[in-house]
Amino acid sequence: MQIQAEHVIKFVELVAARVKEQRDFLTQLDSAIGDADHGVNLDRGFTTVLSKLPSVADKDIGSILKTIGTTLVSTVGGASGPLYGTAFLRAGMATADRFELGPDDLVAALEAALEGIQTRGKSTRGEKTMIDAIAPAVDALKAARASGDDLVTAMRKAVAACEEGVKATIPMLATKGRASYLGERSIGHQDPGATSSLLMARAMLEIVEGIS
Amino acid sequence: MQIQAEHVIKFVELVAARVKEQRDFLTQLDSAIGDADHGVNLDRGFTTVLSKLPSVADKDIGSILKTIGTTLVSTVGGASGPLYGTAFLRAGMATADRFELGPDDLVAALEAALEGIQTRGKSTRGEKTMIDAIAPAVDALKAARASGDDLVTAMRKAVAACEEGVKATIPMLATKGRASYLGERSIGHQDPGATSSLLMARAMLEIVEGIS
Amino acid sequence: MKKLINAPENVVKEALAGMADAHSDLIRVHYDPDYIVRADAPVQGKVGVISGGGSGHEPMHGGFVGKGMLDAACPGAVFTSPVPDQMLAATRAVSGGKGVLHVVKNYTGDVMNFEMAAELAAAEGIEVASVVTNDDVAVKDSLYTAGRRGVGVTVLLEKIAGAAAEAGADLAEVKRIAEKVNAQGRSMGMALTSCTVPHAGKPTFELPDDEMEIGIGIHGEPGRTRTKLASATEIAEMLAGPILEDLPFQSGDTVLAFVNGMGGTPLIELYLMYNELHRILKGKGITIGRRLVGSYITSLEMAGCSFTLVKLDDELTRLWDAPVHTPALRWGM
Amino acid sequence: MKKLINAPENVVKEALAGMADAHSDLIRVHYDPDYIVRADAPVQGKVGVISGGGSGHEPMHGGFVGKGMLDAACPGAVFTSPVPDQMLAATRAVSGGKGVLHVVKNYTGDVMNFEMAAELAAAEGIEVASVVTNDDVAVKDSLYTAGRRGVGVTVLLEKIAGAAAEAGADLAEVKRIAEKVNAQGRSMGMALTSCTVPHAGKPTFELPDDEMEIGIGIHGEPGRTRTKLASATEIAEMLAGPILEDLPFQSGDTVLAFVNGMGGTPLIELYLMYNELHRILKGKGITIGRRLVGSYITSLEMAGCSFTLVKLDDELTRLWDAPVHTPALRWGM
Numbered sequence A, B: 001m002q003i004q005a006e007h008v009i010k011f012v013e014l015v016a017a018r019v020k021e022q023r024d025f026l027t028q029l030d031s032a033i034g035d036a037d038h039g040v041n042l043d044r045g046f047t048t049v050l051s052k053l054p055s056v057a058d059k060d061i062g063s064i065l066k067t068i069g070t071t072l073v074s075t076v077g078g079a080s081g082p083l084y085g086t087a088f089l090r091a092g093m094a095t096a097d098r099f100e101l102g103p104d105d106l107v108a109a110l111e112a113a114l115e116g117i118q119t120r121g122k123s124t125r126g127e128k129t130m131i132d133a134i135a136p137a138v139d140a141l142k143a144a145r146a147s148g149d150d151l152v153t154a155m156r157k158a159v160a161a162c163e164e165g166v167k168a169t170i171p172m173l174a175t176k177g178r179a180s181y182l183g184e185r186s187i188g189h190q191d192p193g194a195t196s197s198l199l200m201a202r203a204m205l206e207i208v209e210g211i212s
Numbered sequence C, D: 001m002k003k004l005i006n007a008p009e010n011v012v013k014e015a016l017a018g019m020a021d022a023h024s025d026l027i028r029v030h031y032d033p034d035y036i037v038r039a040d041a042p043v044q045g046k047v048g049v050i051s052g053g054g055s056g057h058e059p060m061h062g063g064f065v066g067k068g069m070l071d072a073a074c075p076g077a078v079f080t081s082p083v084p085d086q087m088l089a090a091t092r093a094v095s096g097g098k099g100v101l102h103v104v105k106n107y108t109g110d111v112m113n114f115e116m117a118a119e120l121a122a123a124e125g126i127e128v129a130s131v132v133t134n135d136d137v138a139v140k141d142s143l144y145t146a147g148r149r150g151v152g153v154t155v156l157l158e159k160i161a162g163a164a165a166e167a168g169a170d171l172a173e174v175k176r177i178a179e180k181v182n183a184q185g186r187s188m189g190m191a192l193t194s195c196t197v198p199h200a201g202k203p204t205f206e207l208p209d210d211e212m213e214i215g216i217g218i219h220g221e222p223g224r225t226r227t228k229l230a231s232a233t234e235i236a237e238m239l240a241g242p243i244l245e246d247l248p249f250q251s252g253d254t255v256l257a258f259v260n261g262m263g264g265t266p267l268i269e270l271y272l273m274y275n276e277l278h279r280i281l282k283g284k285g286i287t288i289g290r291r292l293v294g295s296y297i298t299s300l301e302m303a304g305c306s307f308t309l310v311k312l313d314d315e316l317t318r319l320w321d322a323p324v325h326t327p328a329l330r331w332g333m
């Protein structure tokens, strides 16, 4: 199974649509332990991304992802702008000049994205951030691939792990991001960034299912 | 029946007590068509008056009333301070050096008080102010006395007229005082100053009833 | 009631104590009777300019005491006119031999209390003149009523008349200039929420979540009409329209535009409203020569705003530009 | 939602347009990317000082652009860090050959976006230094967390570092002074009411009528604890106590005391709170050498206040006193 540039574009279009649907929900999660803007921020960013897509439709996957990354950096703001922006930029660097990706290329791109977030955010697992959704997903994806699962099966396992990861943020004490200011009071709330990451993981699964 | 200095003092003490009881009600009336301070203003003034009474207890009625007047002017503020203050000052001038007042002296003092309010307030009947309570009361008092009623009977008629006067402020369009800014919207509300005047008229009746 | 206060009856005195310490270079506070006076008062050979009114409108008037503006301010209880004792004491304290101007907002209480104080001061041989501001176009005017309320123009008048006094004008001249500002100025305000008088403990009026008051005063008095919430553009039209018609302001005029917050309105909204006003005036060929944007004549924590326009000429512009140094307005020094 | 706005997504741009017209003598506004810049930028041979952050904190930062303070400010969406494009463009616009200082409040988003901008500016050959403010003692600090928020100290730092830059100090020196202000400053805030982000349309948190939040941030983030309403005296103790212990401030110290309103708090309450702070400090033998009372770093229409104390020495006092001319802070010119 090969992933083409059009699939990447479909994926981002789907994310943009889902973000718009979930905008208020994400913002509401951010009200509880943040500043009530996460959904609004992402919606502003992905809406702009949509308007940029036509200009890169015929480009290689790396260029498309880099354009998405710089657009997110330039329009989202807040913490999630540089983080998701860096993630797409790094994924773009890992896929430079490629018009097609195999399953393992995708895994490598996702690993690069995660690493980018960790470096930019100076953060690691267990701090109640998007990393707690993305890292278990990438782990599960790699493990499933290593045990011979096809991409769709592996991706399903990754989304399941991602869901678990999001749930696991609820009892966590935040030590990074805005929720960390709350100390103990951050406990008991689901992290908005982890939730938006799950939204993207589900969108990716949907696209991959569509290809096969 | 003669009114002595001690009766004047009892009257003012009774007014002070009633104002304290009715403070929130008067303020509430003033919320509807004014600025929510009439009860608070009068309470502040009469509380200070109480503290001044001992120092004038052995003085003539004129001096007592003037002290009350200047104290009200100095502590009430707003519109009602100069108005009630002037009323007591004028009543004091009408009773200068007197240690006893007959019924007609009282009527004369009340007339002087009313005139003082009208002069200070540049106002007349029908403008939805305290004058609409006081003027009918003074009229009724004079008419009753002229027809031979004793002071208590006359005062009862005055209080009845005063009550009518207060009620009559409800449908009036205010043209003076803060309620005038409301134009048509002042209609349908009872005037706070008329209401506090009725409180004073009732206190006066109670004292007069006590003497006889 | 949510307020940063202790006992309601101590709010004014405790805030005065804070002002006194925060601005000891500019002002002194006298208690019982309460008044705020320029640190260097009385300034000999200068007309004294004083004002006063209920508290709850901060920074007006106390925040305008200082060089180039007021010589003294008399704060009453919250929303209650001060008493003649205060105005008399303040008049004495600022009397430098050239007379004293009383700047009075047109409320029955303020007018009567200042009148009594002026009578008493005159009896002591101090020459007193008064100017009464009545710029609120929300109130229908007539010879037979209490007339219009004094609102936003008061702030601008205090600055301009204060500058004239500082420059050495005599009492008649300071009064003439003050009256000119009032004659050439008009205001109108609106509220999104009520305010709560500390002593009363609950909102002066109830305003449903989807309604606003147009033509509100600065004491939580209900306004001209209650209407559904509207956009900033629509609200700006509702305020500017009656102001422009009333004077009337005309194409070619240059104005001093004042967008004022009612106390609970964030600055970002005031700049947004200023932008609306600017657009409206531009459309009518009226130039904003000078402007003031901020919360200067407030109504406790009320959310809302008011517009004030004063038609400018060279004299008023020059006096507006003159240096001023008070707790709330400062430029040129 | 009761606000003087049009569409939520246009609030920032429309308010910027209002600011641009109201203060055209001091600032210029550039759109897309949005930034506010000194009218005379770039000032050759002067270190540029820029800051930025989410909107909704007005007058911070845009109101501090002008002579003797900031060279530029980058306003993000409401409560959302601006993006690197803005900071990069602003950095270029103020670069006068002596480098540019980025004043960053310690929020993950602000830090990361400024970091990216600094990397890009450095790649263009502009020397950039950064100072991160983190003065909020309500947040428990540790090496392993995001650390403390930058709040009230930011305003004072921008004034003081701005004065140093204006006086000709080089980049290292301006940075040293800025870091000193941050090191010697501590803040804590509280809220009586929540604020409403225009886009969200409803209050960020629900606070019952008889409760308040202590240790609140400036973005409607919930605070350290929620507790029953208390008197001004008690609230002042709750804010001053943790601040004084933290540095710690000691008997004999002289401080710059800043009593800040959160946007919906009337000035009368801020002066009352200043009076409480003054009393507390006096009791501890601490002298208020300089002070600032007003709403300078706000959280939309939130009601509440914050205290900030900065330990003063001769250098900081001199720089605080230096002339400043911006829309929101002005003295000496």
Ligand SMILES: Nc1ncnc2c1ncn2[C@@H]1O[C@H](COP(=O)(O)OP(=O)(O)O)[C@@H](O)[C@H]1O
Residues within 6 Å of the ligand: A030, A034, A035, A037, A038, A041, A042, A077, A078, A079, A080, A081, A083, A117, A120, A121, A122, A123, A128, A129, A130, A131, A176, A177, A178, A191, A192, A193, A194, D079, D080, D081, D108, D109, D110
């Ligand atoms: N240092 C960090 N590393 C990784 N993710 C982070 C970090 N800080 C914050 N986040 C994520 O960003 C999300 C918040 O994004 P958003 O609300 O858009 O930004 P802001 O907090 O600036 O308002 C959090 O829910 C969290 O998942």
Ligand SMILES: Nc1ncnc2c1ncn2[C@@H]1O[C@H](COP(=O)(O)OP(=O)(O)O)[C@@H](O)[C@H]1O
Residues within 6 Å of the ligand: B030, B034, B035, B037, B038, B041, B042, B077, B078, B079, B080, B081, B083, B117, B120, B121, B122, B123, B128, B129, B130, B131, B176, B177, B178, B191, B192, B193, B194, C079, C080, C081, C108, C109, C110
């Ligand atoms: N010009 C006037 N003449 C007579 N009474 C007046 C006049 N103006 C106001 N009042 C009376 O004063 C009352 C209001 O008093 P108060 O609330 O204490 O003063 P303020 O209106 O200044 O807040 C009104 O209800 C009215 O009865």
Ligand SMILES: [Mg+2]
Residues within 6 Å of the ligand: A030, A034, A035, A036, A037, A038, A078, A178
């Ligand atoms: Mg957020």
Ligand SMILES: [Mg+2]
Residues within 6 Å of the ligand: B030, B034, B035, B036, B037, B038, B078, B178
């Ligand atoms: Mg009243």
Ligand SMILES: [Mg+2]
Residues within 6 Å of the ligand: B035, B037, B078, B079, C054, C079, C080, C081, C109
């Ligand atoms: Mg009153």
Ligand SMILES: [Mg+2]
Residues within 6 Å of the ligand: A035, A037, A078, A079, D054, D079, D080, D081, D109
């Ligand atoms: Mg944010």
